Amino acid sequence: MLRDTKSSWLSTLRHDVPASxxxxxxxxxxxLGIAMASGAPLAAGLIAAVVGGIVAGALGGSAVQVSGPAAGLSLVVVDLVHTYGWRATCMITLLAGAVQLLLGVFRAARAALAVSPAVIHGMLAGVGVIIALSQLHVVLGGSSQHSAVANLVELPGQIADLHGHKVAVGLLTITVLAVWTRLPAAIKVIPAPLAALLVAAVTAWAFGWDVTRVDLSDSLTEWAFPVLPQGDWHLVVASVLLVALLAGCESLLCCVAVDGMHGGRRADLDQELTGQGVANMVTGALGGLPVAGVIVRSTANARAGARTRASTILHGVWVLVFAIGFGWTITLIPMEALAALLVFIGVQMVNLGHIKKVHGHGEVPVYVVTLAAVILLGLAEGVLAGLALAALLALRRLTWVTVLKRPDKDGRLHVTISGSLTFLGVPRLTHELRAIPAGTPVDLDLNIDFMDNAAFEAIHSWRLDHERMGGTIDIDELHDEWYTLAASGARMFPVKSPPVAPDRWWLPWAQRHRRPGHRMVPSIGGAMRVECQLTAGAREYHRRTAPLVKPIFSELARKQQPTHLFITCADSRIVPSLITASGPGDLFTVRNIGNLVPRRGSEPHDDSVVAAIEYATQVLGVHTITVCGHSGCGAMAGVLSAGVQAGSLPGLRRWLRHGNHSLATFIETEGGRLHSGALDVLCRVNVQQQLENLRTYRKVDEQVRAGKLELVGLYFDIATARVHLVPPLRSTPSVKMHDRRVPAGEE
Known part of the structure; x- marks a missing residue:
């Protein structure tokens, strides 16, 4: 116990203290910059940093997330300060913390993740634009206007009326921030914001520039308890909920993002929301800004090597010590430098990486609408506009129906309906189905995961009409049988079907959703008969797979160029293309009972395998010959029984003589002991022996020795569906690379 405690302290000193x-x-x-952008006392930013570090760090659910004043909330705070005053704004922050605490206690944190990231990113980008525009006026020596539009309109006049020293300090700060990331790593140990403010402050002091100084002398000691906001209580409640939800969503999304940056315990989102609630109650009571998880500080913490919440807590302690003992140094910072820092932060909040992500998911309209509405209308209005558009787009995707028609050469029309069939898609569905000419034989595939009554009635009504006019319809449902159940009057499922891959060619016939052997077709005499499984399978291939692979086979029709000769057993459970993830044209395959390669000149004489080897190596020019055996091989059981299990099958007994060398090798290596696993050992030894048999052919042996041909042994364990590499009996330069185990996932 003492050793664990000592180890914990050493880890904290080594990792968490430097990170803090x-x-x-x-x-x-x-x-300081966010407090300035929020229109709050600058000390409020430091108070929030202290509380976010100590309280949220100690009570939150994330090991490395750092909480504090967030730029994304600055617009809300500006509006609240303007409407209710600073002390009332602190009360709103306190009440918002209580709401977050209740949401965390009732385990509602996961619901916040339902907010579209496009809305959050668009909101933050809009806030960034507003901050940059407003603080740019301060950098230029003026004052910001009441709105982003006004700031933009007044910007040309502000540029024309420059204030020399103030502009110089602002431009110097921005230059340092922009250049700092390109400097050597040893210099970048100092964070860019701190370096920029230090350079600006020292330069302004050294040259005696006329700039506006920060005044923080008595702010930390002037405290009064928050007061209740005066005004319409509906608006006050809306403000409380807005702060609680925005701060909570930003914290939780940041928490999820930071989880991927470290290897420690995953975050408890409900605990994190509870910790954020307590922190906001404390910061509101002490006169601080609202607190939220901040991605910039959290990323810096994770990259600095933080292991536990000690780093977050200690960072809050250092801010408190600085504010009490060295707060006077802040008076040396020019206000224009802080404004320039905010301009830089605002520009960075318009993250191009976020735009690329939402573009990949078709959510750029949500991002753009949220951003524009935040800038033009306000934060709450922008978020609501973004959420409304995201909901409409999600509804559109959920109800979007695609109807694809493809005529077949035999005169049949192949129609595929995909999507969720609800009443919203009925107009399009009906239009497409009614356009099918009367009397046309139709193969209808329903690739759907839901069907309501309106959609069923639309399809069923069309089917009855189409069949009444002489057409035929063959319906195939790729997911749950929504249409079949509805037509039979059975109770429908209340939820959507889980997605199922439509092309499951690798499943045995008996395990497929649609069983070809059960299809009834008319015979020549008019009677109904069960269609052959192979015929039905070929029909299914023509309908589903042939159109997809036709371009590949069009190229392969000219010439085959396989790279591997694959010799394996005729066992029905071995599917070479499945266990090797190969496709058409990759494998030149030879199959026989026992995956045997008769030795040169052996009896009984057999030319079929030899002919394939000669053609593959001397005509096709394959690079590899693979012999693949498998567990529980019946041929090897016959060899092990000295032909007894072959019974009255003379041809099989003669063929199994080619396995005698495998049996001899097995006896030599195993000492003739028969044990429970002897058969599978022989199956592996047989693969090794067939690789040796291949070397009895002069052309094969020459190519192997020249390094032009590789011999590879594989063993397929049927019960575990695993493929193993089998090392050869003798090592050569061309095959030594296979004297190893299969990589993880294949062994």
Missing amino acids: LVVFLVAVPLS
Whole structure:
């Protein structure tokens, strides 16, 4: 126990303390800048950083997430301060924390993840644009306007009326921030925001520039308890919920993102939301900004090597020590430098990586609408607009129906309906089906995961009409039998079907959703008969697979160029293309009982395997010959019984003589002992022996020695569906690479 405690302390000193210092250096300038952008006292940013570090760090559910004042909430705080005053805003923060606490207690954190990331990213980008535009006026020596549009309109006039020293400090700060990432790693140990503010402050002091200084002398000691907001209580409640939900969503999404940056325990989202709630109650009571998980600080913490929550807590302690003992140093920072830092942060909040992600999922409209609405209308309005559009797009995707028609050469029309069939898709569905000419034989595939009554009635009504006009319809359902159940009057499922791959060619006939052997077809005399499984399978191939593989076979029709000769057993359970993940044109395959390769000149004489080997190596020019055996091989059982199990099958007994060398090798290696696993051992030895038999052919042996041909042994364990590499009996330069185990996942 003592050793574990000592190890824990050493780990904290080695990893968490240095990481906490890095986060502290990042947090101080960012907290001051966000407080400035929020229209709050600058000390409120430091208070939030302290509370976010100590309280949220101690009570939250993430080991490395760092909480503090968030730029994404600055617009809300600006509006609240303007409407209710600072002390009332602190009360709203406190009440929002209570709401978060209740949501965490009732385990509602997962619901916050249902918010589309496109909305969150669009909101943050909109906030970034507003912050950058407003603080750019301060950098240029003026003051920000009441809205983003006003800031944009007034910008040309502000540029024309520059204030020299103030502009110089702002431009210097932005330059340092932009250049800092390109400097050597030893210099980048100092966080860019801190370095930029230090350079700006020192330069302004050294040259005596006329800039606006930060005044923080008595802010930390002037405290008064928050007061209740005055005004319409509906609006107050809406403000509380807005702060609670925005801060909670940002914290939880940040928590999920940070989880992928470290190898420790995964975050408990409900505990994280509870910790955020308590932290917001404390920061509101102390006069601080709202607290949320912040991706910049959390990323810095994870990359600095933090292992536990000790780093987050310590960073809050360092901020508190700095604010109490060295708060006077903040007065040296020019306000224009803080404004420039905010401009830089605002620009970075428009993240191109986020745009690429949402573009890949077709959610750019949600992102753009949210961003534009936040800038033009406000934060709450922008978020609501984004959520509304995201919901509409999701509804459109869920109800989108595709109807594909493809005429076959035999005059049949192949129709595939895909999607979720609801009443919203009935107009399009009806239009497409009614356009099919009367009397046409139709193969209808329903690739759907849901069907409501309106959709069923539409399809069923069309089917009855089409058959009444002389047409035929063959319906095949690839998921659950929604149509069949509805037509029989059975109770429908209340939820959507889980997705099932439509092309399951690798399943045995007996295990497929649709069993070809059960299909009834008319015979010549008019009677109904059961269609042959192979014929039905070929028909299914023509309908489903042939159109997909036709381009491949069109190229292969000119010439085959396989790279492997694959010799395996005729056992029905061995599917070469399945166990090797190969496709048409890859394998030149030879199959026989026992995957045997008769030795040169052996009796009984057999030319079929030899002919395949000669053609593959001398005409096709294959690079590899693979012999693949398998567990429980009946041929090897016959060899092991000295032909007794071959019974009255003279041809089989003669053929199994080619396995005598395998039996001799088995006896030599196993000492003639017969044990429970003897058969499978012989199956593996047989593979090795057939590789030796291949070397009895001069052309094969020459190519192997020249390094032009590789001999590979495989063993398929049927029960576990695993493929093993079998090392050869003798090692050559061309086959030594196979004296190893199969990589993880194949062994």
